[in-house]
Amino acid sequence: MRLTDNDFQLFGLPETQAQDRATIDGRWKALQAEVHPDRFASEGAAAQRVAMQWAMRVNEGYQRLKDPLKRAAYLCELRGAPVQAENNTAMPPAFLMQQMAWREALDDAITEAALEALDDEAAQAEAAALAQVQRLLDDNHDAPAAAAQVRALMFIQRFRADIDQRLAALEA
């Protein structure tokens, strides 16, 4: 177990997109139970510093592993097909059309019900795209295709965040 191990090695998990969330949570808590600085509060500054490094590393891995999208992006990178969202905009063509339709629908939605219906639709698309990413990574071993799908998923997430903001504005 080293600080430089990749997230999957650190958490003792197989390097696959398919993961059980409860297992990840359990591993995270078990790791933190061993390395958290509070475990060494009565020891010297050196132990505190090392413990903090470890706790940060464990939290970093946890943030990536527990989020299916971040996990997929990380796997793409490990397999030599980094997502590079900022300078690569290639994604499935049909998806672009859908994006535009959604954006128009969001502009038109003014009630809470309309916004929630739109969010449900986006959530379904997100789930389908995540399943597709998992097939591409775990069954087809096609990291470049998975990376394109991850980029599409990033759009869906941003879209859902926008819906969320609109809902928040309605509630406030």
Add this chain to the structure above:
Amino acid sequence: MALLQISEPGASPDPHQRRIAVGIDLGTTHSLVAAVRHGVAECLPDAQGRVILPSAVRYLPEGRRQIGAEALAAQADDPENTLVSVKRFMGRSVADIANPERLPYRFEQRPGMLAIATRDGVKSPVEVSAEILATLRFRAEDTFNDDLFGAVITVPAYFDDAQRQATKDAAELAGLKVLRLINEPTAAAIAYGLDNASEGLYAVYDLGGGTFDISLLRLTRGVFEVVATGGDAALGGDDFDRALADWALAGRTLDSAHDKRAVLVAARAAKEALSAVESTELVASLDAGELRVTVTRAQFEALAQPLIAKTLTAVKRVLRDAKVKSADVQGTVMVGGSTRMPVVRRAVSELFGREVLTNLNPDEVVAIGAAIQANQLAGNAADGEILLLDVIPLSLGLETMGGLVERVIERNATIPVAKAQDFTTFKDGQTALAVHVVQGERELVSECRSLARFELRGIPPMAAGAARIRVSFQVDADGLLSVSAEELTSGVQAAITVKPSYGLSDEQIADMLKDGFASADADMAARKLREARVEAERMGLATRSALAADGDLLPQDEREALDARLSALAAMHGDADAIDAAVKALAEATEAFAAERMNRSIARALTGRDVSQL
């Protein structure tokens, strides 16, 4: 868990049977200290049997001061020199204070943080808080007739970095070793969790004197995970008092500080009475005569409604952040004296669709939870099985072109956390870069809180966009931030670490200590020596325990070198500087060993254990 050390009976390396560690709730209106005694956490009373210390400090002539109930009693007569609710000013500038003209204080802007002019000179909120902390420290030391090992101090979950740093500075000034700052709702959950063995998703609704916090915690087998947190750092019982006072005055304006204070005190008394009765009288003696108004509970509840609605909006936002529905929450813990108001209990029960939990004293629950955690951090708990996994309350980011915020660490990230982001230069030949660190959720820098600014200089001239400047954020387990920046491509090292600009510098702290706070009647040198020896003892103990547990990791010669250092340290007595230097050297010498031990403990944790048992 690994690293539990067991020594033979009678052969304990610990000179004391147990270390005295306390939990302190440093509140806006009142403060408490609690400790685990005979296996039970309880609030410690003062000589008169009172557990609550009003957070009030009155500065008297000739450098004397009154702290607590005596100060509070004099509040209306000597408002300018009687400082209350200073928690609201921690880490704040004058511009941050809403309606300063309504308060009886003479504010002064100092670099970083406001200060208040009193007859005993200008006082920083940090110094005032330190007076309160020192009073509680002496109370605990008198109770146990022993020095304190350390303290866990609670802060509102919503406190930003500047406010946390100010709290830690106050503790240092009061001569307290801070084992950990923990969030008040987390402390409340610890108190409830252990008493009631609760498991599942819980909300903690904490409406204190000056702050409102709402937190969602997941409790599972001794792990307290803060899932999300939110609130309002400037909303509390004081606002209810003010709403009632304004209503009672019915448009009359008051000029004297005495009157302003008197009507607030009267409003608070009426508010508290209305928790038990349907109608009461608000009575205040003002310069222009007596103010006497009858107020019913229904009238007060109507005034309270907008304030309660603000808290409920924050609750909904936290639920949305955590992506859970109110029905998923298995219980809501009520904390803070303001939750005694029936109208508050009713509104929160309605939102969650079930009765809120009120079986622990809402004033004491935070201090008690902090004491339980302090006891564990000091190594006293037999089966130290609580683990706090806290989150940062507000996002941290940097100013980029056009006054926009680039978020580096998102709010609700579990701490400790470190994250680095790479930036580049904007102009050809640019040799310096301004780094502006901000905290908050808004897109514009102007709407976020500015935490620190610094410049990275000495970047070798390059074409625009060629430099790679890595800005690293690090938030430690207390939620305190440090930021550094470094240019990577040239190999030239240029890095800087900052403390938040709202905190006090180490020099300011040293000056205040020298000015004689807390050590007014103690000899500085003696105190320094005592502290050095406590630290040496602590360090020696920790190293011996570590060697006993994992000494086999060290080659023979390194082991002997460490043993020699330990013996040398134990033999040192009179020279504080020499002891400090030896402690530091020992810490450095054991760094690699500490890392090895950590590796072993991780390997142990994950080897041969079924995941379902973790």
